[in-house]
Amino acid sequence: MSRLITSRSKDPNAWYSDLVKHAGLVSKSSVRGCMVINPYGFSIWERIQQILDLRLKETGHQNAYFPLMIPLSHFEKELSHVEGFAKECAVVTHHRLCERDKQIKIDPASELEEALVLRPTSETTIWNTYRDWIQSYRDLPLLINQWANVIRWEMRTRPFLRSTEFLWQEGHTAHATQEEAQTETLDLLDIYVDLVENTLAIPVVKGIKTESERFAGAVETYCLEALMHDGKALQLGTSHFLGQNFAKAFDVKFAKQDGRLEYVWGSSWGVSTRLMGALIMVHGDDKGLVLPPKLAPQQVVIVPIYYDEEQRKEVCTQAQRFQSAWEKQGLRVHLDDRDLHKPGWKFAEWELKGVPLRVAIGPADIKNQSIELFRRDRLEKISVSWEGVNVLGLLDEIQHNMFQTAKERQQKHTHITDDYDEFKEILSQKGGFLSAHWDGTTETEAQIQQETQATIRCIPLSQNPKEGKCIRTQKKSSQRVLFAKAY
RNA sequence: CGGGGUGUGGCGCAGUCCGGUUAGCGUACCUGGUUUGGGACCAGGGGGUCGCAGGUUCGAAUCCUGCCACCCCGACCA
Structure with a gap:
């Protein structure tokens, strides 16, 4: 953290x-x-x-x-x-x-x-x-x-x-x-x-x-x-x-x-x-922002690691080669060659700023012809060889994974209910979207808000409307609507 | 608008109850050196009308009065 x-x-x-x-x-x-x-x-x-x-x-x-x-x-x-x-x-x-x-x-x-x-x-x-x-x-x-x-x-x-x-x-x-x-x-x-x-x-x-x-x-x-x-x-x-x-x-x-x-x-x-x-x-998480690659001002940040001036030159030269290769692929790449901070400081800094992919390259990597990749979305560190590195593909995967993760969370927190007590219980416990029937009147909507603080966020467009009974009044309802506490 | 809280170097705070040397600490900043694979260390340095105004006092960050600002919690909104 x-x-x-x-x-x-x-x-x-x-x-x-x-x-x-x-x-x-x-x-x-x-x-x-x-x-x-x-x-x-x-x-x-x-x-x-x-x-x-x-x-x-x-x-x-x-x-x-x-x-x-x-x-x-x-x-x-x-x-x-x-x-x-x-x-x-x-x-x-x-x-x-x-x-x-x-x-x-x-x-x-x-x-x-x-x-x-x-x-x-x-x-x-x-x-x-x-x-x-x-x-x-x-x-x-x-x-x-x-x-x-x-x-x-x-x-x-x-x-x-x-x-x-x-x-x-x-x-x-x-x-x-x-x-x-x-x-x-x-x-x-x-x-x-x-x-x-x-x-x-x-x-x-x-x-x-x-x-x-x-x-x-x-x-x-x-x-x-x-x-x-x-x-x-x-x-x-x-x-x-x-x-x-x-x-x-x-x-x-x-x-x-x-x-x-x-x-x-x-x-x-x-x-x-x-x-x-x-x-x-x-x-976002406890380490900071997490940016989807398509949006990130810097998609990849390279942090060079070295112990003396000679290594610094060698490592930075190799880092620049990666930078220009990736930039040619249309990626936004930043080489953080500031001598002011140690690598650990930079790692924390770029995590805070949400950069999707961090690359570390040091003397050991030069020797092994490898680099270390760190995925911000999964907080996962992997070492890959210079030939095997596919940054473009990895960024796509991060973009996809971020959406999927959020989608799964949204689905997990979307509850279908026909019981008003359960409705209230879910709202007070974990919140989320509640899909429930509503009689279509402003009065009932206001009553539910007063009793639960939840408002109707919307009547979803993508569904086959099915009739039912209003969760509050038991009156006829033409379709489910989406309730939630809102910002 | 109601309830609670806070104003002190850039940021975070201590000091205020019980007035008294030169207002202190952490961090950040500047200089030099050693460092560098998960937020380094040493030495030196700069930076404050203590939210504002008035009052009490030999003396106010500290006490009194008034004002202002901001933050947090509840009813509106992209």
Whole structure:
């Protein structure tokens, strides 16, 4: 165990905050709930960005950028949307400072005519712009994505999982038909599933949100739900079918072929830096972060071992040969030739940072024409000959293994139950996903939450619905839904 | 917003109850040397308005008053 990190079994909260700090992901900032994302943490986020951005462009989306500040009046236009965000908005009311009694104060004379809201999400700004951009069916579909920061004044915050300011991408699309907008909503959900499962190696359940968990202003909200190590669920991404709600609120109409005007159909969707939190919570251990190879900024780190200057040269020369050979295969390889630290220190350091594969090479290896490989996912050390080494294949295996391990854990912690006492028992003991029947009413959902703290994470999409009786009320239920305690 | 706690070199803390030399320890940092297969060692060095403001006192990190910040636990959220 790392001496820097509190063990997870002892204190999961301390484990998490120790890890994000000591793995070099974040530093604390002087603003409550906000985080400084360190270069190492940001490089992981940049990898997520690059992979997703490419995918979005391949599927016809374009990036644009909209203002951080939104006039208060824009919020009045979509009422359910306002209600959803009103309690967590930061508002700009002044534009000037002044000095008084040697202190910096807000100049009362600089109060704005209309207050500006720091965006909690950009639907209102973007739909206000779409009114100007969209005239004809020829302007559709409009497929826009934005990489941005947003502000949500949450009561309790944690780095990545729930921060006051966070980074995300938000897609906002407009379509001529309902079907097309719905298809877009679901296509995006699949792009997210692909990103999260195949790149981040985190298994997810995709589904529909119930009415009470639905995005403010949406007709239907789809989501990705993942299970964390502690048995709690975390929503990793959402895709909303907006119907014509925002088009009506912002008067966005288009002329059809026959000349008649109709409101456009919309979707919006996003994933955020919360994905970073999920990576930590799903794969991390008491030694630190564990990164899936596809995401790791450094996939392989080589640590040279030597006893004198002559050996140092010899070992480093051989290490560089491996480095350039692997780099030619397209791998991201780092040679840690700092003389400042001993090998043991470096081993611990790279484990903390979650590098998937560590290679050690020393005088004994030179003699035997071998190297030592250390798999971060299994904490397994193996010695292989220079001819037998297949780093590319090993990284694939690590990627695969990480997903499988997480998948098995998720399955192991998914319980099907028809008994409310058992339901409560499982929740209080080990947590996890609970697949149970529900009568479809918001009242029952709220009752269950009050009695067990569990919420309906989603109505899963991939199943053959079977009828049953609600676990709480015994009333008719059309299918099982997924309950869990959530972050 | 309710309950609990903490503010002292970059980080982690001791000292505060019971005021009194130059505010201490670990770690990190800088210099030099020895080291290097699982977080090395020795020697030397730099770094603090003790959260802020006011008060009591010959004297305040320590006592009093007010304020501020942050963390943890419960009700909202990607």
